[in-house]
Structures are given as C-alpha cells and as structure tokens.
Amino acid sequence: MDIEAAKSLAIAIVMGVGAIGPAIAIGLIGSRGADAIGRNPEAAPKVQTAMILAIAFAEAIAIYALVIALILKFVE
Amino acid sequence: MTEISIRAEEIFRIGGWPVTNAVLLSTVAVLLLAAGALLLRLRLALLPARLQAVAELFLDGTLGIMDAVLGSRALSEKYLPLVATIFLFVLTSNWLGLFPGVGPIGIVPPAPEIGHGSIQLIPLFRAPASDLNFTIALAVISVLAVNLLGVVAIGAGKHFGKFFNVRSPLELFTGCLEFISELVKIVSFSFRLFGNVFAGEVLLVVVTFLVPYLIPLPFLFLEIFVGFIQALIFAMLTLVFTAMAVLGHDREPSVEHQKA
Numbered sequence: 001m002d003i004e005a006a007k008s009l010a011i012a013i014v015m016g017v018g019a020i021g022p023a024i025a026i027g028l029i030g031s032r033g034a035d036a037i038g039r040n041p042e043a044a045p046k047v048q049t050a051m052i053l054a055i056a057f058a059e060a061i062a063i064y065a066l067v068i069a070l071i072l073k074f075v076e
Numbered sequence: 077m078t079e080i081s082i083r084a085e086e087i088f089r090i091g092g093w094p095v096t097n098a099v100l101l102s103t104v105a106v107l108l109l110a111a112g113a114l115l116l117r118l119r120l121a122l123l124p125a126r127l128q129a130v131a132e133l134f135l136d137g138t139l140g141i142m143d144a145v146l147g148s149r150a151l152s153e154k155y156l157p158l159v160a161t162i163f164l165f166v167l168t169s170n171w172l173g174l175f176p177g178v179g180p181i182g183i184v185p186p187a188p189e190i191g192h193g194s195i196q197l198i199p200l201f202r203a204p205a206s207d208l209n210f211t212i213a214l215a216v217i218s219v220l221a222v223n224l225l226g227v228v229a230i231g232a233g234k235h236f237g238k239f240f241n242v243r244s245p246l247e248l249f250t251g252c253l254e255f256i257s258e259l260v261k262i263v264s265f266s267f268r269l270f271g272n273v274f275a276g277e278v279l280l281v282v283v284t285f286l287v288p289y290l291i292p293l294p295f296l297f298l299e300i301f302v303g304f305i306q307a308l309i310f311a312m313l314t315l316v317f318t319a320m321a322v323l324g325h326d327r328e329p330s331v332e333h334q335k336a
Binding site: 052053056060063064066067070071074075 | 080081082264267268270271272274275278305306309312
C-alpha cells in the first residue's frame, strides 16, 4: 500500500469512527429532549436551550475528528 | 474544483506583518459593528426607532438569558460586555463569511506562485473563523477573561486555590484536573468554532462543485443556522464558565433559577 492510499484510508477511518460516538450521543439527547417536551410542553424553551447546548458539545467531538481528517487531506 | 487551503492566504504586508484575507474580513466585521454602535449612539431616543428597537430587543433577550445563569440582573449587566461582544463579533464574522463574493472575488498571484499549470485565485476575503488564528485568539481571550474576572470577584487566593490545593491528596489531584481542563477549554473552544466554519466552507464548495444551481441553497441556510448556533455556543460557554468562576464553589450556577 503506497502512502497516498494509506492517507486516504486514514481519512475515511478517522471520519467514520469519529462520527459513531457523537451520532449515538445526539440521538440520545434528541430522544430524551423530545420525551421531556412531550411530558411537559410548557418547559419546551428551557429544554430546547439545554438540548441544543448538549448537542453542540456532542457534535464538537465529531468536529475534532473532522478537523483531523481535513488536516490529513489538505495539509501537505 | 476550487482549491481548498486550510490556512488563510496572505494578501499584502504592512511593515513586516502579513495581512491575510481572514484578517481583512474580520476588520470589516469590526468596522461594521463599530459603525452600527456609533449610529445607534447618535440616534438614541426615548421613543425607539426601528434600529434602536431591534437593539433593545437583543439586549433584553441577552440579559434575560444571563439572568437565568448568573442569578441576578446586577451581575448580568456587569458581564454583559464580554459575552455580548463575543456573540456579536462571532455572529457578524460568520455571516459575513457567507456573503456572495467572499470566496470568488480575489487576486491572481504573480507568475512564480502559479503551480500545477492552473491559475489559482487568492480570495480577497475569507470567513475569519475558518482561520485557526482567529478562533485561538478568541479562545485565549475568553479563558483569560474568565480567570481574571474570577480573581477580581472572589480573590486570587480563593480562585487559584481551585487549581493548587495541598489540603489533601484528593484535592491536589482534582486541582490538577481543573488546571488541565482550563487548558483543554482553549483547545475545544477554538477547534469547535474553526471546525464548524471551515467544514461549512468545504461543504459549500463541494456541493456547489457537484450541483451548481438550487441544490446549494438549503446548505446555505444550514450554514446561516450553524453560524448563529456557534456564536451562541461560544458566548454561552463563556457565560457559564464566568458564572462558575465568579460564583465560586458555594453557589453553583443553574439554569433552573430562570424567572418565567
């Protein structure tokens, strides 16, 4: 395997594996948020704020993987 | 396909200082905000005009959110400048980066820099947050300000006692963790903003390359939303960390205090 192929493979693995955790996390946060809003619709704005913040934290993990992938791809 | 470069390109130099296209656009953002502030200040009236009404709406909403975290209006007004400035600056620079003409308008470099037989355009403007220097600077400012405000509010001994504590081995250990988390904050602050905005740029370039018309539109909306959310998150996190620093250990900040 030459270096170029190894690099492409590494990018794909970084992004694919790095997206698993945040995907599960965002799914859980979203489902619990929908649960909470369903139980207590008046609290929807509060729940949404906390939900969006938590989603952003979970998403940040995927973004780290993405940054690594981008660096691998675009930095010589 | 347009060449994607992870670092901002140099446009010209002032003295020995290179001025990159990201610096250029963030200067535009600063000038816009300053002009808006001056205009608002000059036309201040008891009966608010349209611009002033919008500003008051924004200020009221921001103070409301800050009240919920900090617990009192006096504290909110004290820390409003830091939080609101970060929010407005990041929001303006993110949205300016989506303007038509930010990518395509540029200068063609002189002959020696043309490589691979194709002429590469150097964009005149670039979304500031898609340059890591911008986001790291903001993150350092935010973390330093949080620590400074903490020292001013509860005293240097108490504030740094959180990090260096020899009362018991356990507290020494948690102090070390606190110290590391302070450094990690800079990394996560800067990479979150940089990653989101740069990924947005790459996404838009790729989508526009695949289907030039109509299809990129929803992605532009997505980027407008992401730009807003990231500005909100940067400001919110600064606010929450400030609250943790200035309220000390005894009064933990909570979102439950929110007044209806």
